[in-house]
Amino acid sequence: MAITPPENKLWWKEPLHRMEIIWITIAFLWGLVMFSTMIYWHITGEQNLSNEAYRITPDAFAEKTEEMAEAYTVREEGDTGIPVVRPPPGSDVYLIARLWEWWPILELEKDQSYRLHLSSLDWQHGFSLQPTNINLQVHPNYEMVVTLTPNETGEFGIVCNEFCGIGHHQMLGKIYVVE
Amino acid sequence: MSDQAPPSAPSEPTKSAAGKDPSERVPAMQRLLDNPFLLLFLGVTMPTVFYIIWGIMELAQIPIAPQ
Amino acid sequence: MSVSTAEGALVGHDEKYRTCLDTGLKVYAKTETLIKVNAVAAVLFLAVGGLFGVLVALTRWPGVHLLPADLFYLVLTAHGAAVLLFWIIFFEVAILYFASSILLNCRLATPHFAWLGFLLMVGGSLLATVAVLQGESSVMFTSYVPMQAAPHFYLGLILFAVGALLACCVFFGTLVIAKEEQTYEGSVPLVTFGAITAAIIAVFTIASGAIILIPTFLWSIGYIAEIDTVTYKLVWWGMGHSSQQINVSAHVAVWYCIAALVLGAKPLSEKVSRTAFLLYILFLQLACAHHMLVEPGISSEWKVFNTSYALYLAVLGSLIHGMSIPGAVEAAQRRRGFTKGIFGWLRQAPWGNPAFSGFALSVVLFGFLGGISGVVLGTEQINILMHNTLYVPGHFHATVVAGTTLAFMAISYLVVPLIFQRDLVFKTIAKWQPYVFAIGVGGTSLFMMGAGTLGISRRHWDITFSDASLTFDVPGTAFLMLGLNGIFGLLAGVGGLMYILVIVGSILFGKRRDAEAVKANPIVAGGEAVSTYGSEGTLKLPGTITLVAVFFTAFVLYYFINWKFLSEVWPLS
Numbered sequence: 001m002a003i004t005p006p007e008n009k010l011w012w013k014e015p016l017h018r019m020e021i022i023w024i025t026i027a028f029l030w031g032l033v034m035f036s037t038m039i040y041w042h043i044t045g046e047q048n049l050s051n052e053a054y055r056i057t058p059d060a061f062a063e064k065t066e067e068m069a070e071a072y073t074v075r076e077e078g079d080t081g082i083p084v085v086r087p088p089p090g091s092d093v094y095l096i097a098r099l100w101e102w103w104p105i106l107e108l109e110k111d112q113s114y115r116l117h118l119s120s121l122d123w124q125h126g127f128s129l130q131p132t133n134i135n136l137q138v139h140p141n142y143e144m145v146v147t148l149t150p151n152e153t154g155e156f157g158i159v160c161n162e163f164c165g166i167g168h169h170q171m172l173g174k175i176y177v178v179e
Numbered sequence: 180m181s182d183q184a185p186p187s188a189p190s191e192p193t194k195s196a197a198g199k200d201p202s203e204r205v206p207a208m209q210r211l212l213d214n215p216f217l218l219l220f221l222g223v224t225m226p227t228v229f230y231i232i233w234g235i236m237e238l239a240q241i242p243i244a245p246q
Numbered sequence: 247m248s249v250s251t252a253e254g255a256l257v258g259h260d261e262k263y264r265t266c267l268d269t270g271l272k273v274y275a276k277t278e279t280l281i282k283v284n285a286v287a288a289v290l291f292l293a294v295g296g297l298f299g300v301l302v303a304l305t306r307w308p309g310v311h312l313l314p315a316d317l318f319y320l321v322l323t324a325h326g327a328a329v330l331l332f333w334i335i336f337f338e339v340a341i342l343y344f345a346s347s348i349l350l351n352c353r354l355a356t357p358h359f360a361w362l363g364f365l366l367m368v369g370g371s372l373l374a375t376v377a378v379l380q381g382e383s384s385v386m387f388t389s390y391v392p393m394q395a396a397p398h399f400y401l402g403l404i405l406f407a408v409g410a411l412l413a414c415c416v417f418f419g420t421l422v423i424a425k426e427e428q429t430y431e432g433s434v435p436l437v438t439f440g441a442i443t444a445a446i447i448a449v450f451t452i453a454s455g456a457i458i459l460i461p462t463f464l465w466s467i468g469y470i471a472e473i474d475t476v477t478y479k480l481v482w483w484g485m486g487h488s489s490q491q492i493n494v495s496a497h498v499a500v501w502y503c504i505a506a507l508v509l510g511a512k513p514l515s516e517k518v519s520r521t522a523f524l525l526y527i528l529f530l531q532l533a534c535a536h537h538m539l540v541e542p543g544i545s546s547e548w549k550v551f552n553t554s555y556a557l558y559l560a561v562l563g564s565l566i567h568g569m570s571i572p573g574a575v576e577a578a579q580r581r582r583g584f585t586k587g588i589f590g591w592l593r594q595a596p597w598g599n600p601a602f603s604g605f606a607l608s609v610v611l612f613g614f615l616g617g618i619s620g621v622v623l624g625t626e627q628i629n630i631l632m633h634n635t636l637y638v639p640g641h642f643h644a645t646v647v648a649g650t651t652l653a654f655m656a657i658s659y660l661v662v663p664l665i666f667q668r669d670l671v672f673k674t675i676a677k678w679q680p681y682v683f684a685i686g687v688g689g690t691s692l693f694m695m696g697a698g699t700l701g702i703s704r705r706h707w708d709i710t711f712s713d714a715s716l717t718f719d720v721p722g723t724a725f726l727m728l729g730l731n732g733i734f735g736l737l738a739g740v741g742g743l744m745y746i747l748v749i750v751g752s753i754l755f756g757k758r759r760d761a762e763a764v765k766a767n768p769i770v771a772g773g774e775a776v777s778t779y780g781s782e783g784t785l786k787l788p789g790t791i792t793l794v795a796v797f798f799t800a801f802v803l804y805y806f807i808n809w810k811f812l813s814e815v816w817p818l819s
Contacts, residue, residue: 013206023569030195031561037625047816060244114724134630135634142476170713173713
């Protein structure tokens, strides 16, 4: 029994049941398949993270973002006073996470690629783009860069999905994707 | 491979001495599995090296953002 | 382990013990008391933490939305600490003492240190709980910097960890004494080996916790200016995820233990089962990387290697246990003559015995819900779909609650008669408890995973964003999912309450278990007839083969379905 010492003191020499050998082989091969699938997706898949990142101070990141906003603001979102920024396709796009907003609102063109830079000015936040469902962690003092290619038009929400204090559930941002 | 193979180990499960049968060497893998402190060493070293140390090296290599 | 018989016998040391009438094992008085106090502390934290859990589920139910935002975040933090850390680790300490001192027939090493460890754990857990309830430490279980909790929150966790480390030392010390004093022959029992696995992982867990929480404590009182946020997460998850790997190892050991006690089941192969535990020791902890897959600046080489437990070798360990545990049960049942058809052995199993039903439900829910979702969630690219969504708590409620907690509940129904020497009270409630709890927890896990698949965030008070300056509409199905999560959460709460009622009631008011009770109501299956080596070699196990095949098919399908989901997302590089 499992609660008593093995009766056969040289239990390592016991032969394996055939069922065990077959199952261990299948399970091991399945592990190799799952391992290879991640590598395969890096080669052929379209959804991978570049892992490009930099160390940056909150001030420096805020400055870059404001520069972009100044150059490319097209309007304000309703009466919220938040600028809607439409940077040119292929450019570097900056998005600030801070208590408790995503700044600014972005307007992107469908099927165009953008280098999206993400960083936080205070605590950790979670970039959760909905409903397409892309979820990335945003840290202060780190600038993460992902190349994003929106493939559908519409209005997308950026929910904060890392707990960031009492206003966490009010932290909402927006990305417009237009033709 | 037959699934009716008899147990190959000749040592009888005797209730007497503490299993020190000189004619039969304990296999190396069994000796490893019977040594909790060697296992402790391996179990702490593996994640420390592959997860923590390698991970910290990755973070240390992150460059400063270009101006 | 019932009825004191041989008290005051000497084994070189002046240690009192009794011989258990059910199992014939020696039960040392000091071990027994330590097991009791740790188990009681565990159950008290389960009661408190479980209640917090129900409040969380009721708040996330949009139609009820019970608590205001600040209280919700406070209660969520307290829920995580009380059940994810305190309930489980107190119970695991009890398991470590049982698997060393009792199963090896050996006195416990340095009981004084075991008591010191216990007091540190009690003091630390109370201190951290008080800190959370005071309202200045609603930082969630993860307490990511630079969000700051009150200093005594970190101090409490550190004290708790030191106490748990002492318990591990006592466990390893007991192994040394047992070997020196030759209290057992040959190798340690498989259950003890599983406990060794858990203790080894615990050492790495506690070391990681100390490495990161001590500087964080110093930061909270102003001695350190800053803590790097990604480094914090990396090392913190060395504790946060590994602590759940302690659970896996411990509850697999508990599964083997229950199968052995209730059915006299013997592992199909000691070699295979121990190798599976070795794979846990070597590779399971690498999966702390599951939490680091969408962090800035870590290479995909690191992510792929670590998140896959080095080529999924720890998953191989789990898949091996997933065959050898039902296999051991089927072999034991067939040897008892339940040989009809493929599943006759399963139909004839003691489903009215809560120790068995709890064990069986724990194996199934852990495997199908927790195991499969964990591997999918931990796939590097698929994690982009799920990171920090409700899928994550859905997954770990299947592993830690439906898996570990249910397994610990199941073995409690054996611990009460064998260690506390009390017969169970409220037998009907006990009989139904595992089913109620399993359905409740299975439901919450499933519906949280469903909501997470729709992109609903975890740790979020208001999916309608009613206070936000912008608007966003989540899919209507998500409201349904969260409502169902609330209903099943309530059911799980009822199941938890039934457990507390039976266990506390039995300890306080249960009939003392004497020799007659042992004869009239045996707990332990007659192991002798079914434990002869070699007999399982002649048995076919078609039921286990069928179960494993169904499981494997579900696993493969669900795995590839999620790659399909991922391929529909905006291209990223």
